[in-house]
Amino acid sequence: MSEEPQKPLDTGMAPNPEMAPDPRLERLYRGEKLQREDYLELIRSRDDLRKEASILACRVRDRIYGRQVFVRGLIEFTNHCRNNCHYCGIRADNKKLSRYRLAPAEIEDCTDAGYKLGFRTFVLQGGEDPYYTDEVLSGIVREIKRRHPDCAVTLSVGERSVESYRKLREAGTDRYLLRHETVNKRHYEKLHPKAMSYDNRMRCLKELKELGYQVGAGFMVGSPGQTDDDLADELVFLGELSPEMVGIGPFIPHKDTPYRDEPAGSAELTLFLLSLIRLTLPTALIPATTALGTIDPLGREKGIEAGANVLMPNLSPAEVRGKYMLYDNKICTGDEAAQAISRLKERVRKTGCEIVESRGDHKDWGE
Ligand code: SAM
Numbered sequence: 001m002s003e004e005p006q007k008p009l010d011t012g013m014a015p016n017p018e019m020a021p022d023p024r025l026e027r028l029y030r031g032e033k034l035q036r037e038d039y040l041e042l043i044r045s046r047d048d049l050r051k052e053a054s055i056l057a058c059r060v061r062d063r064i065y066g067r068q069v070f071v072r073g074l075i076e077f078t079n080h081c082r083n084n085c086h087y088c089g090i091r092a093d094n095k096k097l098s099r100y101r102l103a104p105a106e107i108e109d110c111t112d113a114g115y116k117l118g119f120r121t122f123v124l125q126g127g128e129d130p131y132y133t134d135e136v137l138s139g140i141v142r143e144i145k146r147r148h149p150d151c152a153v154t155l156s157v158g159e160r161s162v163e164s165y166r167k168l169r170e171a172g173t174d175r176y177l178l179r180h181e182t183v184n185k186r187h188y189e190k191l192h193p194k195a196m197s198y199d200n201r202m203r204c205l206k207e208l209k210e211l212g213y214q215v216g217a218g219f220m221v222g223s224p225g226q227t228d229d230d231l232a233d234e235l236v237f238l239g240e241l242s243p244e245m246v247g248i249g250p251f252i253p254h255k256d257t258p259y260r261d262e263p264a265g266s267a268e269l270t271l272f273l274l275s276l277i278r279l280t281l282p283t284a285l286i287p288a289t290t291a292l293g294t295i296d297p298l299g300r301e302k303g304i305e306a307g308a309n310v311l312m313p314n315l316s317p318a319e320v321r322g323k324y325m326l327y328d329n330k331i332c333t334g335d336e337a338a339q340a341i342s343r344l345k346e347r348v349r350k351t352g353c354e355i356v357e358s359r360g361d362h363k364d365w366g367e
Pocket of ligand 1: 087088089090125126127128156157158159177178179181207219220249253291299326327353359
């Protein structure tokens, strides 16, 4: 880290022209690493620094990616799950949920529809559903790659063995999304049942990286028990792990989970953290998530204005979309539907950015 006194940046965005730009944000902007305490102070001062952080974050993003926003067609292909995460609406113990799983041919057909709409990345996400063995999933990935060789396939199907991750990679899977949910082991144990382990989650992330996947990590903002100290640790952790993708979104309670009465996380804090993540990991692919769009009708636009550069419209068949209810009132039939891509393009254009038809691989911009 440089010890030399630095000339303040002419950021042109201090909320009040009399105020000097924040030195910690300036250091992040210059590419310096911050200590945990610096992040903590930033988080505590978020109300004053929101605007400055978002302007710097967008500058960093634009320097690397231009004003491009990448879209991923999200196929939520099963809401069966063997796990019982306390926060999640598709947890095994939620007996009120009507369960579904898509047949391989249905998933593959979704990608055909998505391809015609201009999608070049497909994200297959689901609960941890043993029906989808390595053989079944590999077959689906191979078929999608055969039909659409110019597309990337991302899986987000939770914790599996290293052997399984290897087979899925060999089948052609390019990327894997596995949020770590929280970097604090005690907090992890609060959010999850005893059968789930923090160490296993971390093992999965490490193995996925070693197998050459482009990896996405992330956490919920405002999950029960989360503190500002935890958030500072999240930023340090992400800086060290350096995942290609980072997904964060506000925690939103679900009426049929143990956390039904917990308060939701805030859009403002999510947006501020999104800016800090962009400044910490300039080349990361960062979505403005569905949860952000659920808690605030303009959440996706605000996410892009805070430094995000990915949107994940829903490509699942219309008849199952309402059943992948991770949290109450999850949006699924409006402009987040992949079929509404032209409206989404218009909304993104208003932020000064442009949706592009591209796989949007991290390696194209990675340092
Ligand atoms: N089973 C896979 C896994 O665990 O990674 C993918 C599906 S899981 C439902 C996808 C993500 O949804 C989780 O990583 C979690 O962060 C998010 N999620 C679940 N319940 C949520 C809630 N109540 N509020 C906000 N996000 C939630």
